[in-house]
Amino acid sequence: MPTTKILLDESEIPTHWYNVISDLPNPPAPYLTPDGKPLTPDMMTSIFAPALVEQEMSTQRWIPIPEEVREIYRLWRPSPLYRAHRFEAALGTPAKIYYKYEGVSPAGSHKPNSAVAQAYYNKIAGIKRLATETGAGQWGSALALAGQMFGLSVRVYMVKVSYQQKPFRRSMMETWGAEVIPSPSQLTQAGRQALAKDPDCPGSLGMAISEAVEEAASRPDTNYTLGSVLNHVLLHQTIIGQETRKQLEQVGDYPDVIFAPCGGGSNVGGMMFPFLADKAAGKAIRLVPVEPTSCPTLTRGHYAYDFGDSAGLTPLMLMFTLGHDFLPPSIHAGGLRYHGDSALVSQLCHDGILEPIAVPQLATFQAGILFAKTEGILPAPESNHAICAAMEEALQCKQTGEPKTILFTLSGHGHFDLASYDKYLAGELSDLDYPAETLQQSLQNLPNITRS
Amino acid sequence: MPTTKILLDESEIPTHWYNVISDLPNPPAPYLTPDGKPLTPDMMTSIFAPALVEQEMSTQRWIPIPEEVREIYRLWRPSPLYRAHRFEAALGTPAKIYYKYEGVSPAGSHKPNSAVAQAYYNKIAGIKRLATETGAGQWGSALALAGQMFGLSVRVYMVKVSYQQKPFRRSMMETWGAEVIPSPSQLTQAGRQALAKDPDCPGSLGMAISEAVEEAASRPDTNYTLGSVLNHVLLHQTIIGQETRKQLEQVGDYPDVIFAPCGGGSNVGGMMFPFLADKAAGKAIRLVPVEPTSCPTLTRGHYAYDFGDSAGLTPLMLMFTLGHDFLPPSIHAGGLRYHGDSALVSQLCHDGILEPIAVPQLATFQAGILFAKTEGILPAPESNHAICAAMEEALQCKQTGEPKTILFTLSGHGHFDLASYDKYLAGELSDLDYPAETLQQSLQNLPNITRS
Numbered sequence: 001m002p003t004t005k006i007l008l009d010e011s012e013i014p015t016h017w018y019n020v021i022s023d024l025p026n027p028p029a030p031y032l033t034p035d036g037k038p039l040t041p042d043m044m045t046s047i048f049a050p051a052l053v054e055q056e057m058s059t060q061r062w063i064p065i066p067e068e069v070r071e072i073y074r075l076w077r078p079s080p081l082y083r084a085h086r087f088e089a090a091l092g093t094p095a096k097i098y099y100k101y102e103g104v105s106p107a108g109s110h111k112p113n114s115a116v117a118q119a120y121y122n123k124i125a126g127i128k129r130l131a132t133e134t135g136a137g138q139w140g141s142a143l144a145l146a147g148q149m150f151g152l153s154v155r156v157y158m159v160k161v162s163y164q165q166k167p168f169r170r171s172m173m174e175t176w177g178a179e180v181i182p183s184p185s186q187l188t189q190a191g192r193q194a195l196a197k198d199p200d201c202p203g204s205l206g207m208a209i210s211e212a213v214e215e216a217a218s219r220p221d222t223n224y225t226l227g228s229v230l231n232h233v234l235l236h237q238t239i240i241g242q243e244t245r246k247q248l249e250q251v252g253d254y255p256d257v258i259f260a261p262c263g264g265g266s267n268v269g270g271m272m273f274p275f276l277a278d279k280a281a282g283k284a285i286r287l288v289p290v291e292p293t294s295c296p297t298l299t300r301g302h303y304a305y306d307f308g309d310s311a312g313l314t315p316l317m318l319m320f321t322l323g324h325d326f327l328p329p330s331i332h333a334g335g336l337r338y339h340g341d342s343a344l345v346s347q348l349c350h351d352g353i354l355e356p357i358a359v360p361q362l363a364t365f366q367a368g369i370l371f372a373k374t375e376g377i378l379p380a381p382e383s384n385h386a387i388c389a390a391m392e393e394a395l396q397c398k399q400t401g402e403p404k405t406i407l408f409t410l411s412g413h414g415h416f417d418l419a420s421y422d423k424y425l426a427g428e429l430s431d432l433d434y435p436a437e438t439l440q441q442s443l444q445n446l447p448n449i450t451r452s
Numbered sequence: 453m454p455t456t457k458i459l460l461d462e463s464e465i466p467t468h469w470y471n472v473i474s475d476l477p478n479p480p481a482p483y484l485t486p487d488g489k490p491l492t493p494d495m496m497t498s499i500f501a502p503a504l505v506e507q508e509m510s511t512q513r514w515i516p517i518p519e520e521v522r523e524i525y526r527l528w529r530p531s532p533l534y535r536a537h538r539f540e541a542a543l544g545t546p547a548k549i550y551y552k553y554e555g556v557s558p559a560g561s562h563k564p565n566s567a568v569a570q571a572y573y574n575k576i577a578g579i580k581r582l583a584t585e586t587g588a589g590q591w592g593s594a595l596a597l598a599g600q601m602f603g604l605s606v607r608v609y610m611v612k613v614s615y616q617q618k619p620f621r622r623s624m625m626e627t628w629g630a631e632v633i634p635s636p637s638q639l640t641q642a643g644r645q646a647l648a649k650d651p652d653c654p655g656s657l658g659m660a661i662s663e664a665v666e667e668a669a670s671r672p673d674t675n676y677t678l679g680s681v682l683n684h685v686l687l688h689q690t691i692i693g694q695e696t697r698k699q700l701e702q703v704g705d706y707p708d709v710i711f712a713p714c715g716g717g718s719n720v721g722g723m724m725f726p727f728l729a730d731k732a733a734g735k736a737i738r739l740v741p742v743e744p745t746s747c748p749t750l751t752r753g754h755y756a757y758d759f760g761d762s763a764g765l766t767p768l769m770l771m772f773t774l775g776h777d778f779l780p781p782s783i784h785a786g787g788l789r790y791h792g793d794s795a796l797v798s799q800l801c802h803d804g805i806l807e808p809i810a811v812p813q814l815a816t817f818q819a820g821i822l823f824a825k826t827e828g829i830l831p832a833p834e835s836n837h838a839i840c841a842a843m844e845e846a847l848q849c850k851q852t853g854e855p856k857t858i859l860f861t862l863s864g865h866g867h868f869d870l871a872s873y874d875k876y877l878a879g880e881l882s883d884l885d886y887p888a889e890t891l892q893q894s895l896q897n898l899p900n901i902t903r904s
Contacts, residue, residue, distance in 0.1 A: 004526040007459055074456040075538075075828045086527075086601075104556070106828030108867070148825050149538075168620075171870035174877055175824055372627055373600050376527045376558030415560070415867040418623035425626055 006247040008078035018238040020273040022061035029318035036449050039315045047216040047224040051121040055232040072116045072149050076105045081247035086374040093394035094403040099410040100244045109412030111142030114236035118225045119146035129153040129222040131215040133208030136334025137169025139227030144178035157183040157211045160203035183208040206310025228264025229342050237270025255407035261385040262289035263335045265342030271409045289356040290385040294432035295328040297341045298349050298356035305449040319346040323442030332420030333381040360431040364388045365424040380412035458699040460530035470690040472725040474513035481770035488901050491767045499668040499676040503573040507684040524568045524601050528557045533699035538826040545846035546855040551862040552696045561864030563594030566688035570677045571598035581605040581674040583667040585660030588786025589621025591679030596630035609635040609663045612655035635660040658762025680716025681794050689722025707859035713837040714741035715787045717794030723861045741808040742837040746884035747780040749793045750801050750808035757901040771798035775894030784872035785833040812883040816840045817876040832864035
């Protein structure tokens with residue numbers, strides 16, 4: 001019987017993170033302050049641990065993973081690489097489909113890969129508390145877990161509507177000892193202002209970011225952490241792609257195409273960056289970030305300097321963006337509802353090295369349910385985007401007869417997302433798409449800054 | 453760094469189930485009909501697949517696992533054995549603590565080990581539909597998954613109060629294609645009678661069993677399945693203990709004591725039966741089923757013939773029981789709320805080979821939360837019972853200085869049980885214990901049958 005799970009021993013957890021900046025064909029554009037000047041490391045260390053700021057700006061190819069971080073990784077890593085025999089059979093495809101399953105972490109997604117590293121570096125910098133935001137709850141859970149592992153207090157500003165609709169993500173964070181605050185709250189100036197305007201304000205990721213940043217900036221014992229977008233977050237995630245390469249080598253295979261869901265870019269960077277050198281060396285490999293048509297940052301956004309949050313408090317980054325005041329509709333893949341994207345992922349898309357696509361919501365659930373019925377694992381709605389793209393590729397192979405090797409990241413399980421499955425099964429979900437004019441509107445408000 | 457996860461390759465999934473009946477010091481007592489006559493295989497095949505009835509009564513020591521079943525097991529098995537380094541450190545114990553983690557199955561518990569086997573044997577018997585009941589939802593989820601894997605329709609009668617309180621377990625079953633009916637329902641005579649008496653009846657496991665059995669008995673295309681208690685269910689679970697033995701050998705260790713949560717006995721049988729021969733051969737190993745003080749079947753029940761369900765529709769089994777009309781209070785470890793226990797587990801307790809204990813609810817949550825904070829995994833409330841017992845043993849070792857080897861079954865994750873954690877953290881849970889008179893009451897209604 002052919003292998004189903006390709007496992008690595010925990011001694012094979014990568015010893016270094018891979019820094020793609022060292023291999024980019026073009027140097028990355030600097031982050032800018034709102035008045036257009038390059039951001040200095042000093043400005044970042046007021047809310048980030050020094051080691052993380054160093055990683056954010058590093059050009060060193062391989063950055064060693066501290067033993068203390070690898071020790072925590074051992075609780076669930078290396079994660080398994082699966083050959084999707086039963087999914088392939090259901091599709092009747094000649095393609096081979098592999099998926100790297102990151103849902104085995106205690107928090108249920110790939111997010112702890114960076115949360116553990118961030119908690120560690122803050123701990124050794126003498127920081128006692130971490131503040132962060134969470135939308136769907138995956139990053140908040142990951143940081144709650146990681147903070148607990150290193151004895152740090154964690155406060156999570158959770159978008160109020162999620163706080164109310166997803167009580168179990170909140171309970172999970174509280175069980176790991178974190179404090180969860182519905183945002184907007186009375187604890188920050190940003191929150192109080194929002195509540196003064198509208199006491200029933202449901203909150204947004206942008207608002208929660210503002211509250212967490214404000215708290216970190218105003219308390220010397222507290223730092224801020226972010227679960228995606230930034231270079232150091234994508235750096236930490238590269239253990240995913242490194243492990244996957246080893247696992248595929250073990251069965252003598254190599255992907256023709258890789259799919260990963262894309263919101264802020266941590267999945268894409270984590271899986272794809274370790275394959276970029278091969279592509280640069282002429283290997284025929286397609287690297288495809290998959291985003292929702294309802295938030296089509298990479299496929300329909302502008303490549304321009306923009307803020308990372310909706311209120312305009314963060315530095316400016318050169319990235320694909322739909323405009324920082326673009327409000328994505330409430331599709332159920334909460335992790336993919338972001339107006340912008342990682343600067344590194346954006347640049348690689350701009351340079352034609354990554355080839356993003358967008359898929360509509362209903363197709364992602366259809367694919368996810370077929371996957372659950374054949375492979376057993378119930379995927380997160382975010383992961384369904386990658387499954388959907390992999391399925392379409394496999395069905396094309398069926399038509400052409402090509403036995404391609406398809407790889408995708410199954411970034412998490414859907415145990416806390418069953419309300420979305422319910423709605424899909426009840427026929428209450430729909431696809432969302434935008435006429436060009438709608439997107440044009442939010443794109444008009446981009447900051448008037450061009451790359452120097 | 454010492455190993456954290458002890459893994460086996462999927463080629464090492466056991467090839468046989470271990471049938472403890474072949475090694476019992478005393479032969480098991482026969483199942484009886486309500487009038488006291490031994491149950492014949494014919495009576496069982498009206499609702500069970502013939503191969504399962506054969507296994508129920510078999511005295512063969514090793515029963516081969518069909519390749520089709522092992523193929524599905526490969527989706528998550530062998531499950532990992534963990535060394536609980538961080539939990540040990542938090543307790544400051546000289547003991548070594550290992551746990552076998554069964555929450556890696558797609559349904560999140562050990563239940564699919566038997567569900568897959570039961571679905572397979574029904575499939576090859578030409579059965580098209582399966583009917584079953586579920587309380588907390590773990591067995592229903594497992595059967596929904598297993599039915600889907602073999603193309604069988606599954607109908608799950610879910611205790612109405614659980615159906616309403618645990619909508620996500622229901623969604624999970626529906627995503628895998630099962631039909632979930634709140635019980636009591638209008639679909640069966642038993643259900644209609646209950647609703648006629650009380651239209652707002654919240655249901656009970658006993659009622660749901662009656663509905664599923666009635667449906668299976670009245671439809672030739674439909675069979676009934678059960679997730680615990682019966683010999684063949686415990687048989688299928690013995691892969692847990694077999695894998696664990698191998699994993700411990702790999703690190704050169706052997707347990708001084710094993711703990712497993714005990715409701716109907718499938719965890720206990722699964723983990724402990726494969727260690728019984730060693731004990732019989734004189735090995736000093738303690739085998740300890742752990743039950744809640746609020747449903748103290750093994751520690752305070754009678755060893756007597758009793759019905760398996762509350763309505764008295766099932767055969768009579770010689771077992772420890774609190775009386776078939778004992779209504780356990782709504783503690784949150786739903787899987788441990790059963791008035792009786794597996795006949796095999798009961799007999800081994802009666803013979804002094806298994807040494808059951810009972811633990812109170814608050815202590816189980818306290819232990820489970822310390823475990824989650826150190827090992828990361830958020831355990832099911834049922835599993836917390838084993839964690840609690842392991843923790844007490846480890847703390848005793850701290851006092852005596854003994855470096856014992858402690859092993860327990862972490863039977864599932866708690867992703868669908870966070871409402872219970874919420875209540876615990878809010879101080880809304882309490883311990884439950886019974887004055888002797890209360891237990892005496894339900895024990896008065898035992899059927900007047902003694903072993904022939």
